[in-house]
Amino acid sequence: MDKPERSMRKVVDACADCDCCRHIMDTSCFFFPEMYRLWDRERETGEKIAPAELRRLADLCHYCALCPCPNIREDIIMAKTLFIQRDGLDPRIRILEDVERVGKVCGAFPRISNFLLQSRTAGNGLKKAAGIHPKRKIPVFPKENFPEWARQRGLHEKSPGENKNKVAYFAGCTARRLFPDAAKAAVGVWERNRVEVWYPEQNCCGMPGMLEGDRELTLKFARRTIHHLAEAAADGYDIVCSCPTCGYMLKNAILGGxxxxxxxxxxxxxxxxxxxxxxxxxxxxxxxxxxxxxxxxxxxxxxxxxxxxxxxxxxxxxxxxxxxxxxxxxxxxxxxxxxxxxxxxxxxxxxxxQNTYDLGEYLMEMRLAGRLLEEWGPVSGKMFYYPPCHLREQGIGAPYAGLLASVPGISLEHVPSALNCCGIAGIMGFKRDFHQASTQMGARLMAKIKRLNPDRIITDCLSCRLQFNQMTSYPVCHPIEILYQSYRNNQEAI
Known part of the structure; x- marks a missing residue:
């Protein structure tokens, strides 16, 4: 057995010896149900888990971080990396994993990109070439992306002066390239609270590449990110992420040991x-x-x-x-x-x-310090709030739940479980081979949402937003968009 298979086998043996995740991760994980199926088969029939099965097991982990053992998910990623170093990476994955590059290319000519990607004939051909399932909806690229908007407002340059309240905003690929209104709302809320906003040079945090075992690309992105953000922290800026996956990457994954x-x-x-x-x-x-x-x-x-x-x-x-x-x-x-x-x-x-915050966490700490403007205008509607997986693992609860509860007119609904998963799993949900598993995993959560029948779905994770758009008909937005709307509604009422 080669080194990648040995690494993966160690994970199987460790998890099988514990057996905890057989029950707690049975509906919210791709990896554990299959691992225990293979383990049970081996115990019952004597048929060993084959190298090809170990390889596929590694691909089933999408690093949601909900399982209780951090070392296990890290060991799976390392095993996956060893497989890629030995066997190479599918060229189609190289397209999907570089979300920033896809966003730049398609966003440079949004009308043409949207026409091609949304049309049945051309769209299906492009999906096939990229290894995307034909039923997976492709988001519409905006006319103006966030980096363009930020540059027009001068946010790429530091402001002169000694403002003690200043943030270096790490927006994340999906907000930069697909859903810029969420990033614009974050800037709007900060500006309303007299917080200086700087949009430093940035690229992908590296999470998609890490999930695919592409360590070379991951480290390339991580080195750049750490270099620029460490300089920001040294200059007294708080680093704030509106994307929970980016926040988890900077606070937890890259920190490591x-x-x-x-x-x-x-x-x-x-x-x-x-x-x-x-x-x-x-x-x-x-x-x-x-x-x-x-x-x-x-x-x-x-x-x-x-x-x-x-x-x-x-x-x-x-x-x-x-x-x-x-x-x-x-x-x-x-x-x-x-x-x-x-x-x-x-x-x-x-x-x-140590200087990175989730956006909701940052606003809640501003509230605790008495620095958050609490002049909320009414925003009516029954809204379902979904705290994404990578937010939960940061150990900060769901700060937006408290902030949204302060907005008059909102009826906020939750599903009382820490293990609900929408099933998108980053770019995994786009892959042809994982689309069905992705929608099956998300089906339980979607059924709960449909029973609540909200006017809107609210989630911090814009990847989850893609899945909600795929599987429901409800409008979806980032909680910061609701808070910004509340500020604007209050101003209009004056």
Whole structure:
């Protein structure tokens, strides 16, 4: 058995020995039901899981991060990467995984692109060439994308002055290229609150490439992203993501084991006997959440939230930092910075992670500090709010639930489960081979939504938005669009 198969087999053996996810991930995951089917077959008949089956298993994980063991999902991604390094990547996947490039090319000539992609004959031909399922709806490319709009407003340049409230906005590929109204609304809300907005140079966060095992492309994007955002953090900017997947990538995935690196341990006083890692706790605002926010939207969903108190550690300001000390003899062999992104400067990865916020989280912290303008205008309607998978794993609850609850006229509905998944799985839902599985997984959530029959669906994840557009007839928007609409409605009423 070659190295990729051995790596994947270790995952199977570890998960089968635990057996926890047989039950908790049975309806919200592509990977575990198939893994346990193969494992049960092997136990019952003696037929070993074949190398080709191990290869397909690796492809079934889309890194939703809902499973309880972070090391398992990371090991699957590493196994998938080993398969790609050995066997190569399907050229069609190289098209799909570079979402930014697709958006740039199609967005350069939106009328022509939309005509070709939305027509049955040309559209089906292009889908076939790209490996997209013929029934998958292709989004309409906007006449003006967000980077163009931001440049026209001068957001690509830092503003002079000493505004203490300033953000470096990392918009994400889907907001930049497909749904710019969400990004424009974010800017509008910040400007209403006198927050300086800077749109720094940026590309894809790298998540799509990582999911496909394309480490070369992933690291190319991650290096650029960390370089530019570390500079922004050093200049005093808070890094804010309106896309939960980008936020999860910057806060969690790219951070990896950076706290265990020699560079960080030397900086904070770790030595041959001790490993020092910063303590982490849920965000303060979840403890005082409004009573009308459902319990599942208040706390974390298994993740741990960064504390800003440790950010000063990178500059030697340790007086406010709190650390947990671990025995290096016991933990030194497993707590290492040897993961997917270990080739990138660990101090810069930490600097970016510690200064990155989800947009909803950032606005909620502004509210807690008394800096959020609470002059909400009415927005009527029954709305279903869906907190996406990568938001849940950040351990910040669902901050938009509290913000939206403050808007007069909104009747906000939720589905009380932390394991609901829409099934889009990033670009996996577009692939010919995964389309049926994608819609089957999303069917349970869609049935719940249809029973509620909302006027609108609200979700932070614009990939989830694509799936809701695919499987329902309800209008879909980002929660920041509702908040911006509320501000505008209040202004019009004055």
């Amino acid at each position: 950076a706290y265990y690196s020699k560079a960080y341990q030397d900086r904070v006083g770790g030595d041959e006997r001790r490993i020092k890692i910063p303590e982490k706790s849920p965000p303060n605002w979840t403890a005082g959440a409004a009573p009308d926010i459902p319990p599942e939207c208040r706390g974390g969903f298994g993740g741990l939230h960064k504390t800003r108190e440790t950010a000063g550690a990178l500059n030697g300001a340790l007086k406010e930092a709190r650390f947990q000390t671990l025995d290096r003899v016991i933990y030194g062999k497993i707590l290492k910075d040897d993961g997917y992104f270990s080739v990138i400067d660990p101090l810069k990865r930490i600097q970016v992670a």
